[in-house]
Amino acid sequence: MRRRKLLVGGSVIVLALSGLILTGIRQSVVYFVTPSELAQAQERAAGKAYRLGGMVVQGSLQQDRGRREHRFVLTDGKTFVPVRFQGLPPDLFGEGRGAVVEGTVGADGTFQASTIMAKHSEEYRPPQDGQEGYRDLLKTLRPGEGGQASARGTRSTP
Secondary structure, three states, X not given: OHHHHHHXXXXXXXXXXXXXXXXXXHHHOOEEEOHHHHHHOHHHHEOOEEEEEEEEOOOOOEEEOOOOEEEEEEEOOOOEEEEEEEOOOOOOOOOOOEEEEXXXXXXXXXXXXXXXXXXXXXXXXXXXXXXXXXXXXXXXXOOOOOOOEOOOOOEOOO
């Protein structure tokens, strides 16, 4: 009898913990959608957390540096979504570039972003001879020039 009570009690605890874990995972899931997919789910989208990915439309970026507010439009080539962000965007963020924003859709259809992640090329291209800054880069790589670390790991002074 005692063993049965222990088994039932343990089962209840395991089920309760499983339920809490599942609920936490469901609430933390953020969907990645394109502007077209977001537009199709407009009625259901309000208030839900999303990741929205697309290209920043040329000429759409408006910045209020004093208030650190940024307004721009993301597109997937078919649909356009206005985005509002308050904060400091990443250095690679700009017009004509890819971006992924996290946030929620407001009642007016504007995406209220809490985070901006700028997309960048995955292709590395080393600097070429004649390219701006090429000679300066080479100086930093040669010992004794440009303050590069010496063999012992200390910086040489110019």
